[in-house]
Amino acid sequence: MGIVKNKNNTCYCTVAVSSLLRRMEKMKTQKLTLGLLLMNLFIAFLGIGLVIPVLPTLMNELGISGTTVGYLTATFAIAQLIVSPFAGKAVDKLGRKIMIVIGLFIFGISEFLFGIGREIEVLFISRALGGISAAFIMPAATAFIADITNSDTRPKALGYMSAAISTGFIVGPGIGGFLAEFGTRIPFFTAGVLGAIAAILSIVLLSEPNRNEDNSEQISDGKNGLKRIVAPKYFIAFILIFIASFGLAAFESFFSLFVDHKFQFKPSDIAIVITGGAIFGAISQVALFDRLTRMWGEIKLIRYCLILSALLVFLMTVVHSYFSVLLVTFIVFVGFDLFRPAVTSYLSNIAGNEQGFVGGMNSMFTSLANISGPILGGILFDIDINYPYYFATVILFLGIVITWFWKKPVNDSLNEVKANVDN
Numbered sequence: 001m002g003i004v005k006n007k008n009n010t011c012y013c014t015v016a017v018s019s020l021l022r023r024m025e026k027m028k029t030q031k032l033t034l035g036l037l038l039m040n041l042f043i044a045f046l047g048i049g050l051v052i053p054v055l056p057t058l059m060n061e062l063g064i065s066g067t068t069v070g071y072l073t074a075t076f077a078i079a080q081l082i083v084s085p086f087a088g089k090a091v092d093k094l095g096r097k098i099m100i101v102i103g104l105f106i107f108g109i110s111e112f113l114f115g116i117g118r119e120i121e122v123l124f125i126s127r128a129l130g131g132i133s134a135a136f137i138m139p140a141a142t143a144f145i146a147d148i149t150n151s152d153t154r155p156k157a158l159g160y161m162s163a164a165i166s167t168g169f170i171v172g173p174g175i176g177g178f179l180a181e182f183g184t185r186i187p188f189f190t191a192g193v194l195g196a197i198a199a200i201l202s203i204v205l206l207s208e209p210n211r212n213e214d215n216s217e218q219i220s221d222g223k224n225g226l227k228r229i230v231a232p233k234y235f236i237a238f239i240l241i242f243i244a245s246f247g248l249a250a251f252e253s254f255f256s257l258f259v260d261h262k263f264q265f266k267p268s269d270i271a272i273v274i275t276g277g278a279i280f281g282a283i284s285q286v287a288l289f290d291r292l293t294r295m296w297g298e299i300k301l302i303r304y305c306l307i308l309s310a311l312l313v314f315l316m317t318v319v320h321s322y323f324s325v326l327l328v329t330f331i332v333f334v335g336f337d338l339f340r341p342a343v344t345s346y347l348s349n350i351a352g353n354e355q356g357f358v359g360g361m362n363s364m365f366t367s368l369a370n371i372s373g374p375i376l377g378g379i380l381f382d383i384d385i386n387y388p389y390y391f392a393t394v395i396l397f398l399g400i401v402i403t404w405f406w407k408k409p410v411n412d413s414l415n416e417v418k419a420n421v422d423n
Contacts, residue, residue, distance in 0.1 A: 030148050030149075032205070033144075033148055033205075033206065033207075033209075034145065034148070034157060034160070036201060036202065036205055036206060037100075037141045037144055037145060037161075038160055038161065038164040039164075039198060040100060040104060040137060040141060040198050040202065041137065041138070041141055041161060041164045041165050041168065042164045042165075042167060042168040043104070043107070043168065043191070043194050043195055043198050044103070044104070044107055044133060044134050044137045044138075044168065044195075045134065045164075045165045045168030045169045045172070046168040046169075046171065046172045046175065046191060046194075050111075050172045050173070050175065050176040050187045050188065050191055053173050053174075053176045053177035053180055053187075053256050053267045053270040053271055053274075054176060054177075054180050054184050054187065054256075054267060056256055056257055056260035056261075057180070057184050057267070058123075058184070059257070061184070062118075062119075062120055062123075064120060065378075065382050066254070066257060066377075066378045066379075066381035066382040067378040067379050067381075067382050068120065068378070069253075069254075069257065069374075069378050069381075070253070070254075070374040070375045070376070070377055070378020070379065070381070071124075071374075071375060071378065072120075072123060072124060072127060073127075073249075073253045073374035073378075074370065074371045074372075074373075074374040074375045075124055075127040075128050075131065076127045076128070076130050076131040076134070076370075077131060077367045077368075077370035077371045078128075078131065078371050079127070079128040079129075079130070079131025079132050079135070080131035080132070080134045080135045080138075080367055081131075081135075081364070081367040081368070081371065082135075083131070083132050083135035083136075084135040084138070084139065084363070084364075084367075087099065087135045087136050087138075087139055087140075088139040090136075091139045091140045091143050092143070095208050096140045096141075096143050096144040096147070096208060096209060097140075097144075097202065097206050097207070097208045099136050099137070099139075099140035100136070100137055100140045100141060100144070100202055100206070101199050101202050101203055101206075102136055103132075103133045103134070103135075103136030103137035103140065104133070104137065104195050104196075104198050104199035104202060105195070105196065105199045106129055106132055106133040106136065107129075107130060107133035107134075107137070107191075107192075107195040108191075108192045108193070108194075108195030108196040108199065109129060109192070110126045110127070110128075110129035110130040110132075110133060110192075111126070111130070111188045111189070111191040111192035111195060112188070112189065112192040113125060113126035113129065114126035114127070114185075114188040115185040115186075115188035115189045115192065116185070133195075138363065141161065142161065144206075144209055145157050145161060147209035147210065148209050163282075167278070167282065170252075170274070170277075170278035170281070170333065170337075171274075171275060171278050173252065173255075173256065173270065173271065173274040173275075174271045174272075174274045174275025174276075174278060175187065175271070175275070176267075176271070177256075177267040177268055177269075177270045177271025177272075177274070177275075178267075178268065178271045178275075180267035180268075180271075181267060181268050229361060233350050234347070234350075234358070234361070236402060236405075236406045237343055237346060237347055238361055238362075238365050239365075239399075239402065240302060240306075240343060240399050240402065240403070240406075241343055241362055241365045241366060241369075242365040242366075242368060242369045243306070243369075243395055243396060243398065243399035243402075244305075244306065244309070244336065244339045244340075244343075244369075244396070244399065245365065245366045245369030245370060245373070246369040246372060246373045246392065246395055247309055247310075247313060247336070247373075247392045247395060247396045247399075248336050248369075248373075249369055249370045249373030249374055249377075250313075250373040250374070250376070250377045250388050250389070250391065250392035250395075251313055251316075251332065251389070251392060252274070253373060253374040253377055254374075254377050254378070254381055254388050254389075255270070255273075255274065255329075256270045257381065257385070258316070258381075258385055258388075258389070259273070259325060261385050262385060263322070263325065269322075272326075273325060273326055273329045274329065276326065276329075276330060277329040277330045277332065277333040278333060280330045280331075280333060280334065281330075281333030281334050281336065281337035282337060284334045284337060284338065285334075285337045285338055285341065288338065289338055289341055289342070292338070293342065293345065297408075298342045298343070298345055298346035298349075299346070299403060299406055299407075299408060301338065301342045302339055302342050302343055302346070302403060303400060303403035303404070305335045305336070305338045305339040305342065306335070306339065306396055306399045306400045306403065307400055308331070308332075308334065308335035309332060309335035309336055309339070309396055310393050310396035310397050310399075310400060312328050312331055312332035312335065313332060313389050313392050313393050313396060314389065314390070314393040315328050316328055316329075316332075316389050317386040317389050317390065343362075344362065347362065350408075373392075376388075376391065377391070377392075
């Protein structure tokens with residue numbers, strides 16, 4: 001009997017070890033897949049910001065106005081907004097992997113086109129292709145992450161995804177400025193090569209995931225969708241996403257032109273300021289976000305972020321020295337970088353089983369701001385170089401006023417009280 005018992009114990013141990021090894025191997029594969037997906041998103045959104053440091057040089061080369069620059073910057077977001085609904089359906093029909101790969105190749109082509117473009121029409125086509133590539137990659141990567149995670153690990157993975165997108169958008173100008181020292185078009189050739197490499201790595205390393213049926217949501221008709229958008233618990237958050245994204249787009253899209261015209265900054269100077277601000281903002285986000293959220297809650301944190309951002313955007317019009325520009329830019333990114341996770345956290349907490357809807361609306365209102373911000377900013381820039389920042393300050397101040405009338409949904413507050421009691 002003892003021998004049989006030992007044999008059974010040995011068998012159970014062997015099964016347990018095998019199961020543990022399989023789980024470890026699966027976790028390792030998921031981490032590799034997630035890392036590759038995050039790299040793809042980073043590269044795609046890097047392309048949005050790469051153009052910013054070389055805009056002054058392009059304006060001189062092509063003889064274009066600030067209004068045209070605004071339209072050029074907004075073209076990316078317009079194309080993304082138009083194509084996104086069709087790309088989302090294609091992700092479910094054709095698969096996640098193929099949409100990511102096609103999107104990355106389109107991204108590479110768009111960057112090469114910008115690199116060789118000597119006519120403004122070619123640059124517009126390039127930016128439109130860039131927006132299409134983002135529309136392909138974004139929903140595919142989001143669905144891929146949802147398929148390889150569960151309800152416990154998904155929020156963290158989606159947080160990484162948001163960080164990859166934000167980092168790409170903010171760091172892009174810095175990298176573009178450094179590379180522009182070797183040639184105005186070098187940043188775009190570099191991005192094109194990176195896009196092609198990422199596409200090839202995706203072909204080799206990514207496998208189409210098994211669909212996670214638990215993530216599917218009932219699709220509401222257009223009327224119910226509109227009702228959800230204007231629902232009190234969502235609508236104010238969506239408006240504030242638009243306002244903050246508008247402020248960031250207006251600030252960053254014309255930063256290079258502003259400091260070029262006002263302070264004669266070179267591309268390398270622009271790169272140092274924006275990259276330094278992005279790094280400082282990211283560090284502040286990691287170090288402060290959790291602590292400030294616990295201290296104030298999301299709504300108060302959002303209000304204080306908007307106050308900080310509005311004040312510093314306005315200060316950009318009155319500073320005069322290199323150091324003061326550096327300081328203002330460093331701190332302004334703290335406000336924007338803390339706002340985004342705060343509003344995302346708020347929406348995630350109240351969304352329940354409408355996470356997909358909330359994520360889509362977050363993206364839509366951000367895209368609308370990335371369209372209108374540069375266009376209006378470009379028109380105002382041609383009148384006076386300070387006007388885009390004045391207007392952004394007014395819009396951010398409007399957001400501050402809105403937050404004073406913003407209250408958490410009753411159900412969400414009750415859940416917080418219950419959680420505190422349970423703890």
